[in-house]
Amino acid sequence: MSALSMMFSGDREGVRDVAAELGSMGFSEPLSSGEHVWPDVHPLEQFPDFQEQGYREEGRNRLGLWQRLNEEPQPRSASAFLVAVLGSGLERESAAAAAALWRQTETIDRLPVDGFYIRQAWHDLIHWWPNMAPWFPVLGAFPGVAPGSIDLDDPGSSAVPWDPELWTEAFDRAIRRVDPPIAPIIVHWLARWRLELALRSPDRVTRSFAMAVLPPVEQPGEAGPPVPPRGSSPTAATVSTMIHGTWGWEGDWWRPGHDFHTFMTPHRPNLYKRRGTPFGWNGRYKDGARRKAGNEFLEWAAEQAPNGLQTLFGHSYGGEVASRAALLGTPVNELVLLSTPVTKHIRAVVSLPGIQVVDVRLRFDPVLFLARTRQRVPQHPNVKEVLFDKWRLDHGATHRPNIWVEEDVISRSGL
Structure with a gap:
């Protein structure tokens, strides 16, 4: 998932740097060579028809989508595979896919999308998720997290345990009736909410995926780190x-x-x-x-x-x-x-x-x-x-x- 995010950046050399590692992870030679990168893909044009992908089937058609991506490396194939993995019940997998998809759709709020589609997308998400109540305090943190609001080394009492069944249910409900005009909006919101949960995960690796794409948000009046003491006698040794x-x-x-x-x-x-x-x-x-x-x-x-x-x-x-x-x-x-x-x-x-x-x-x-x-x-x-x-x-x-x-x-x- 992270490798696909790099491919969307358009940096051929960055992909080639780790071509051997990508090959060992199962990427085909065309993908790992750096020849297929997709800069400047329009967020509203990169997603296929969700109804054709089999996202609600067991396994969410991941193997078929992965094979298609390796055989025909295209941005739509990459996006289709990332969306399938976003719905995974495995915590690290879904968080990594969310991070990659967030980078792909982070400009969606600035695109000219008809307000009707925005309202429909929001209604579909909230109306179908009565069981999401335990996560709503986390979702309410949107659109940002202050650095001091979570202990990133050890979340402790702020940790939110991962519930794979709840997440896959939320994903299935969101994807079930998505029309093409609102598909990227749904993916955008799903990815962001998944990242908010990842920041509060007890798992360090999962947290790091969210930290890679979500910048700390400075709150009004927030103090920075203390200034080191000045004017003290300097240390003689190197x-x-x-x-x-x-x-x-x-x-x-x-x-x-x-x-x-x-x-x-x-x-x-x-x-x-x-x-x-x-x-x-x-x-x-x-x-x-x-x-x-x-x-x-x-x-x-x-x-x-x-x-x-x-x-x-x-x-x-x-x-x-x-x-x-x-x-x-x-x-x-x-x-x-x-x-x-x-x-x-x-x-x-x-x-x-x-x-x-x-x-x-x-x-x-x-x-x-x-x-x-x-x-x-x-x-x-x-x-x-x-x-x-x-x-x-x-x-x-x-x-x-x-x-x-x-x-x-x-x-x-x-x-």
Whole structure:
């Protein structure tokens, strides 16, 4: 599902980067080659007639739709397959399909659609779903979720248990009488509501699929992360530190005293752990937020690490923030990228003189594909790539101590 989302982005090279991995997952050679990508597909024209797809049959015709997609790679075939998987009772599958479909239909609200069809679609959804009452508080969160409203590492009391029968019933009722003009609207709403549930899932991987496409929503008057202390006496020795990614301020793996920071301390005893707040940024899913964070880290490093940084760890878009700071002139000896999207800033930083880059990532990262970003750093003498041997789906696996031990990352990376 995440791979199909990347194909809709039109990035041939991004697909070719992981052609071998796609082939091992069952994609035919035409699909995995990158030759079939579908940029700029109009949301109102990409869906086939739902009544012909057998979505309400057992299995929802998934095998037939998958075979058709591999034999005739077309946007309508891809959309038909994604809609079938959206109706799956398997939690991760339906969440991944929802994320891909949301990206495909996120402009639907701005399209000129007759109000009659909007009212009909809304009536069909709500009128048929009396059993959806337990989920209505979640659906009421539409159209956004504040970062502080959910603990993304551990949802705890805010978690919503997955009910496969309730979801498939909702899907069946929504698809049963969908006319072509309102098909994309129904898919759009189903996908968004499925993602709202995914954000509150007890399953970390399911949450990551929703986080890949739903940006944190800043609420009026919401405070950002505390500003690190300024004017304190600088650390004499060279410093190492960590930068979290999008949504990451709510987590704690990167903070002194918590799991990954503690795990790496024997290997980097100079990891920043002074009293006060380590560097953090607001984690917004916006280019401007990452640009601002890069500038702020440049200032932070000038005060807290005047002799330069030995090792700078950056997870996900935190790796881009780290790269922006290095490109602005922050002295960094070693940059460790953890599941970082390969943006233009990453491609530029690897060729900086005097910097060594360690690139730690999943063999195939569904979150990066859903975000429609590349996931292979170009080969360069400054770069050491560490691809996990075992197939994993957790975007955060690259900062989990137990995974580092299983994958022997310390030895393989030379850290």
